[in-house]
Amino acid sequence: MSVHLAPEEIEAESFRIIDAEVGPHPWGPAEWPVVRRAIHTSADFDYARTMVFSPRAVSRGVEALRKGLGIVTDTTMALSGIAKPRLGRFGIGAACFVADPDVAREAKAQGITRSILAMRKGAADRGNGIFVIGNAPTALFELLRLIREEGVRPELIVGLPVGFVGAAESKDALLALEDEFPDIPFITNRGRKGGSNVAAAVVNALLILAEEAG
Amino acid sequence: MSVHLAPEEIEAESFRIIDAEVGPHPWGPAEWPVVRRAIHTSADFDYARTMVFSPRAVSRGVEALRKGLGIVTDTTMALSGIAKPRLGRFGIGAACFVADPDVAREAKAQGITRSILAMRKGAADRGNGIFVIGNAPTALFELLRLIREEGVRPELIVGLPVGFVGAAESKDALLALEDEFPDIPFITNRGRKGGSNVAAAVVNALLILAEEAG
Numbered sequence: 001m002s003v004h005l006a007p008e009e010i011e012a013e014s015f016r017i018i019d020a021e022v023g024p025h026p027w028g029p030a031e032w033p034v035v036r037r038a039i040h041t042s043a044d045f046d047y048a049r050t051m052v053f054s055p056r057a058v059s060r061g062v063e064a065l066r067k068g069l070g071i072v073t074d075t076t077m078a079l080s081g082i083a084k085p086r087l088g089r090f091g092i093g094a095a096c097f098v099a100d101p102d103v104a105r106e107a108k109a110q111g112i113t114r115s116i117l118a119m120r121k122g123a124a125d126r127g128n129g130i131f132v133i134g135n136a137p138t139a140l141f142e143l144l145r146l147i148r149e150e151g152v153r154p155e156l157i158v159g160l161p162v163g164f165v166g167a168a169e170s171k172d173a174l175l176a177l178e179d180e181f182p183d184i185p186f187i188t189n190r191g192r193k194g195g196s197n198v199a200a201a202v203v204n205a206l207l208i209l210a211e212e213a214g
Numbered sequence: 215m216s217v218h219l220a221p222e223e224i225e226a227e228s229f230r231i232i233d234a235e236v237g238p239h240p241w242g243p244a245e246w247p248v249v250r251r252a253i254h255t256s257a258d259f260d261y262a263r264t265m266v267f268s269p270r271a272v273s274r275g276v277e278a279l280r281k282g283l284g285i286v287t288d289t290t291m292a293l294s295g296i297a298k299p300r301l302g303r304f305g306i307g308a309a310c311f312v313a314d315p316d317v318a319r320e321a322k323a324q325g326i327t328r329s330i331l332a333m334r335k336g337a338a339d340r341g342n343g344i345f346v347i348g349n350a351p352t353a354l355f356e357l358l359r360l361i362r363e364e365g366v367r368p369e370l371i372v373g374l375p376v377g378f379v380g381a382a383e384s385k386d387a388l389l390a391l392e393d394e395f396p397d398i399p400f401i402t403n404r405g406r407k408g409g410s411n412v413a414a415a416v417v418n419a420l421l422i423l424a425e426e427a428g
Binding site: 077162 | 219220221224227228231232254255256257258289290291293294295298313321325326327328352376377378379380381405406407408409410411414
């Protein structure tokens with residue numbers, strides 16, 4: 001019974017199962033650890049075919065992490081899923097502004113999502129950092145607007161909002177960013193699925209790669 | 215574009231899409247809001263057929279919440295996904311012990327998961343509370359052991375661990391609990407899927423029902 005396996009054995013065995021069940025796949029050695037961790041955290045093999053990386057997104061994401069640039073998330077859940085000891089190793093600060101009182105107040109006043117205002121605050125706070133969106137399509141749309149209209153230049157976008165209204169569309173819009181801003185790397189997926197857990201898993205995979213690169 | 219919808223309109227529209235795409239289903243009026251919120255948070259329609267409720271689990275879970283009993287989660291992510299203002303309304307304290315230094319120290323010393331020790335600490339702290347497991351099969355197996363061997367009697371178990379090693383088995387074991395302890399209500403699903411996001415969504419759905427019942 002699994003209860004008798006040590007934690008590191010459980011993870012290794014999980015990865016063996018994922019490798020075996022996915023079989024031959026198109027992912028390179030840079031991307032596969034990221035895709036595999038997304039599957040590991042969700043038990044959802046859809047990610048083996050829906051994830052999309054801009055060119056060199058993994059190596060550039062790893063570089064950004066090793067520089068110790070700040071992380072902004074759209075949800076406290078994504079923030080809480082990112083491995084804090086690993087962040088500490090690179091001196092990375094991570095923040096989520098969605099629960100801030102001024103964000104809540106403004107969202108109510110303007111009738112827009114708190115996620116939009118949380119992204120604005122994140123961009124003001126750490127505009128060239130790593131943006132991690134695991135829930136709100138409105139956050140991803142707003143980040144794209146901040147890039148186009150306000151000169152925000154993230155070092156990496158992890159764009160994995162989930163849901164039925166706007167999530168797939170927001171990720172299509174992120175994919176289209178590549179033509180205009182080929183220098184902004186992103187990791188995303190196609191379709192409705194996603195989530196704070198998957199977004200955090202992607203960041204954790206990059207953090208592990210960053211440690212291995214050290 | 216979704217960005218122009220108010221937050222409450224986005225949720226209502228999401229629920230309309232879920233209702234339309236699921237079509238006729240076997241869920242009663244008590245369970246459907248819970249199943250639907252699991253789908254809403256994951257964009258995964260599998261939950262429409264894999265979720266399992268013990269008899270009257272929803273009404274008993276709502277009762278437990280209205281009593282203000284404490285919540286223990288296996289991950290900080292599940293804890294962070296539970297709506298804090300709603301908890302506050304019922305005076306519910308929620309805790310996760312997995313990141314506690316004594317838990318980490320003991321886990322290392324014994325070569326077992328931190329999740330196991332976090333459940334033990336949770337049971338010692340609030341044994342008749344609500345246990346929410348969104349990640350670790352080992353946490354759910356340990357909770358079942360605590361019930362059988364140490365007299366722990368949760369008022370509700372939300373058992374939705376995810377993964378490839380032990381998750382499905384731990385949920386089968388939870389389902390088997392009903393024969394021995396018919397008075398312990400649970401909400402779970404069959405198979406590998408689950409997650410802290412889905413577990414938190416189930417609790418949030420119950421909290422909304424608890425508010426509506428008030």
